[in-house]
Amino acid sequence: MTDTPLLIVILAAGKGTRMRSALPKVLHPVAGRSLLGHVIAAAQSASAARIAVVIGPGMEGVRTEAEKLAPGAAIFVQENQRGTADALLAARPALAAHTGNVVVLFGDTPLLTAATIAAAEAALSAHDIVVVGFEAGDPTGYGRILTDGQGRVTAIREHKDASAAERAVRLCNSGVMGFRSARLLEVLDGIGSANAKGEFYLTDAVEVGRAKGLVAAAVSTDERETQGINDRAQLAKVEADFQARKRAEVLAGGATLVAPETVYFSHDTRIGEDVFIEPFVVFGPGVTVGNGVTIRAFTHIVGTDRKIATGAKIGDDVDLGPFSRIRPGTDLGKGVHVGNFVEVKNATLEAGAKANHLTYLGDARVGAGANIGAGTITCNYDGFNKSTTDIGAGAFIGSNTALVAPVKIGAGAIIGAGSVITKDVAANALAVTRAPHEERPGWAAKFRTMMGRRKK
Ligand code: UD1
Numbered sequence: 001m002t003d004t005p006l007l008i009v010i011l012a013a014g015k016g017t018r019m020r021s022a023l024p025k026v027l028h029p030v031a032g033r034s035l036l037g038h039v040i041a042a043a044q045s046a047s048a049a050r051i052a053v054v055i056g057p058g059m060e061g062v063r064t065e066a067e068k069l070a071p072g073a074a075i076f077v078q079e080n081q082r083g084t085a086d087a088l089l090a091a092r093p094a095l096a097a098h099t100g101n102v103v104v105l106f107g108d109t110p111l112l113t114a115a116t117i118a119a120a121e122a123a124l125s126a127h128d129i130v131v132v133g134f135e136a137g138d139p140t141g142y143g144r145i146l147t148d149g150q151g152r153v154t155a156i157r158e159h160k161d162a163s164a165a166e167r168a169v170r171l172c173n174s175g176v177m178g179f180r181s182a183r184l185l186e187v188l189d190g191i192g193s194a195n196a197k198g199e200f201y202l203t204d205a206v207e208v209g210r211a212k213g214l215v216a217a218a219v220s221t222d223e224r225e226t227q228g229i230n231d232r233a234q235l236a237k238v239e240a241d242f243q244a245r246k247r248a249e250v251l252a253g254g255a256t257l258v259a260p261e262t263v264y265f266s267h268d269t270r271i272g273e274d275v276f277i278e279p280f281v282v283f284g285p286g287v288t289v290g291n292g293v294t295i296r297a298f299t300h301i302v303g304t305d306r307k308i309a310t311g312a313k314i315g316d317d318v319d320l321g322p323f324s325r326i327r328p329g330t331d332l333g334k335g336v337h338v339g340n341f342v343e344v345k346n347a348t349l350e351a352g353a354k355a356n357h358l359t360y361l362g363d364a365r366v367g368a369g370a371n372i373g374a375g376t377i378t379c380n381y382d383g384f385n386k387s388t389t390d391i392g393a394g395a396f397i398g399s400n401t402a403l404v405a406p407v408k409i410g411a412g413a414i415i416g417a418g419s420v421i422t423k424d425v426a427a428n429a430l431a432v433t434r435a436p437h438e439e440r441p442g443w444a445a446k447f448r449t450m451m452g453r454r455k456k
Pocket residue numbers: 011012013014015054078080081082083084086087106107108109141142143144156158172173174175200201202203227228230
């Protein structure tokens with residue numbers, strides 16, 4: 001960290017054709033957050049004074065994501081994808097207005113940490129240009145960092161342009177580059193496109209800068225951090241690495257994962273202590289789990305979705321699953337039990353409430369200690385509107401009850417099994433809507449005899 005103000009420019013205009021997707025590459029998710037979202041988060045925790053994002057024409061989804069996650073960021077459109085140097089030049093007004101350091105990040109490199117950005121920034125106190133490099137297991141496709149043996153970078157050679165000797169170099173360009181702003185525009189304007197791809201390479205800033213007397217250096221980081229995503233296989237690899245990182249974090253935080261490799265977290269999942277998670281559990285975005293919680297196998301906590309921005313809160317000592325589906329806006333209070341084949345959406349279950357089997361609770365409040373029998377359904381949707389169900393504390397809802405919302409069940413009320421409740425029920429009352437029980441002694445035996453005779 002230095003006192004020099006930092007401008008971070010994120011290049012995200014590439015279409016990412018190898019993804020074969022209608023979605024721009026940087027909007028593909030890793031652990032429930034877009035690639036761009038991960039990069040913006042790293043830029044924010046690196047304390048950038050300003051953030052600029054370069055997007056492609058017509059990428060309104062990318063613009064919306066950038067505006068949502070980095071309010072106040074300057075957004076620029078690169079009209080034609082003519083290379084990374086050209087992309088950075090799309091942010092010319094931001095570069096011209098800035099005095100201090102500039103760090104360039106790629107929108108397709110989501111595992112990058114703030115510490116690496118800070119290392120690049122720190123190196124700028126002694127050098128004009130800095131490139132973040134890594135030792136690649138397989139360097140194919142990456143730009144190679146060429147050095148003079150005295151710690152100075154002489155050039156970055158793109159794989160396609162590299163000689164056999166240059167290709168043997170293992171130190172690769174992560175894509176993160178830092179510049180002092182003073183002569184950056186002059187350097188960028190000096191970059192040409194005489195190379196294998198006919199593009200304006202940002203990496204050529206090293207050679208162009210050198211010719212102007214500027215000095216470039218490299219700082220190193222771990223390969224796992226710098227993986228770029230150009231296709232879906234790389235997307236899957238990055239997801240796997242992110243999950244490994246997150247599982248280790250959750251275990252260190254005091255949760256037991258019986259089979260860690262089968263549990264999938266979101267980037268922001270928060271798990272308390274003494275949480276016991278059985279195999280095959282999936283967490284979507286925006287989920288918080290308290291202490292002492294048990295989450296049984298095959299439970300899906302969906303978290304947020306496009307309509308509901310609040311995720312799910314699982315309170316202390318909750319017992320959840322197996323096979324529960326917890327959708328957005330769910331708030332489970334202390335000691336709540338939600339069991340197999342129970343779906344909860346936009347509903348609060350207060351302390352000690354139980355819904356153990358085969359139930360749908362949507363747009364509802366379930367009061368403390370209430371018991372929801374198997375097969376209970378809140379009928380919250382009439383095909384046009386959603387309505388709410390309110391169940392008072394200590395109420396007992398008999399099995400196979402349909403609660404037709406809007407409806408209110410008073411505290412301590414009992415609903416007879418199999419009822420269809422369309423009107424409010426007073427506290428401590430009994431409500432049953434079943435047809436009366438009718439019984440005819442011996443009728444079945446007579447019926448069988450009669451039918452037997454007819455058949456002969
Ligand atoms: C780039 C680097 C390479 C490095 C590798 C690391 C250059 C010339 N090459 O190669 O040295 O090893 O990343 O992953 O910089 N972009 C634009 N506009 C463009 C072109 C690209 O915004 O006109 C953006 C893309 O959206 C992407 C990033 O820049 O986020 C990198 O572009 P990409 O085409 O993926 O570069 P690589 O070939 O991977």
